[in-house]
Amino acid sequence: MVFLKVAPMKGVMGFGKKGKLSPRFEILKRIGKVAYELALPPTLVGVHNMFYVSMMRKYISDPSHVLNYEPLKIKDNLTYEEVPIQILDRKDQVLCTKPISLVKVLWKNHTMEEASWEREDEMKSNYL
Structure with a gap:
């Protein structure tokens, strides 16, 4: 095995x-x-x-x-297809002068350690 x-x-x-x-x-x-x-x-x-x-x-x-x-x-x-379950955290990251909102997403069939930072606008458009 x-x-x-x-x-x-x-x-x-x-x-x-x-x-x-x-x-x-x-x-x-x-x-x-x-x-x-x-x-x-x-x-x-x-x-x-x-x-x-x-x-x-x-x-x-x-x-x-x-x-x-x-x-x-x-x-x-x-x-x-991976499906988001929960948003664990939020943060704003500044690139040059433009702030980008990020969310830490917990995905289905994954552990908390595998949660990833994703762009908030992309998450809203892909997963309502």
Whole structure:
């Protein structure tokens, strides 16, 4: 069993969680020296199931270890849209002479540490 390291993307993501280790997967077989074939769930049928060693992290089995896995609503093109849940903080940043209003946004399926600073006007236009 291994965790799969997924690359973070802004806005729309491929699968898994942003900047996180996605749920553990079982290794089916070794392909060459540095690649493995993984058993992916049926929801990820369109994702190629071979991954390099650099994308995997070892999973050490522990009976007390409980994984919180919330299935994502993945579209046909294997993407999903991030949705803001809450505004945590506000600040104004001055660039030259122009002030820009920023808000710290907590995104769905992310922790507080992954909250990001976004422009307030863009957030209002994209998410009412």
